[in-house]
Amino acid sequence: MQVNESTASMGVENVVTKPKPVAFPSKPNFEPLKAHGNMRYLKVEFSFARFQFHHIARKVELKTRPDTPDISSLQKCADFVHAFMLGFDVVDAIALLRIDELYVESFEIKDVKTLRGEHLSRAIGRLSGKGGKTKFAIENSTKTRIVIADTKIHLLGSFANIKVARDSLCSLILGSPAGKVYSKLRAVTARLAERF
Known part of the structure; x- marks a missing residue:
């Protein structure tokens, strides 16, 4: 009780401040595109990323596939990995290991x-x-x-x-x-x- 009286006598009031709302920018409002007469004359441009994402998927697939063989020859291993990274299927890359020609x-x-x-x-x-x-x-x-x-x-x-x-x-x-x-x-x- 003494604590409450002392704070009241000092004139200190407990005021709870609410945080100010953050003002996000409004959504952009784009007008719908209009057809330009004959659509076949429009020029379509593509941009390609330098990083090839299918290589990551192939590395993960190579680690998780149960049919990857035990490779004893280092040259055959290099051929297998090279073919696999070029984009050939695992079965085709394994054929490199088994067939010499x-x-x-x-x-x-x-x-x-x-x-x-x-x-x-x-x-x-x-x-x-x-x-x-x-x-x-x-x-x-x-x-x-x-x-x-x-x-x-x-x-x-x-x-x-x-x-x-x-x-x-x-x-x-x-x-x-x-x-x-x-x-x-x-x-x-x-x-x-x-x-x-």
């Missing part, structure tokens, strides 16, 4: 022809085809695996098959229509089948 070859589109802007985009589109049809046709006829990573192309297969696949891809980069490449592939794969 498999090789990985890489090249860029600019090594074949210097292309920029939309011309480069069209060349990449010709390489993959609609829904990946052209890429799968080349893979199946030459018995190779192809990874198209931006402007880099990686091939996995035997030496002769990589050569045939590379020639097909180069002719597509140079502007050949897919039908012409298909017919050339049929002739070359028929010759390869006769040899073996």
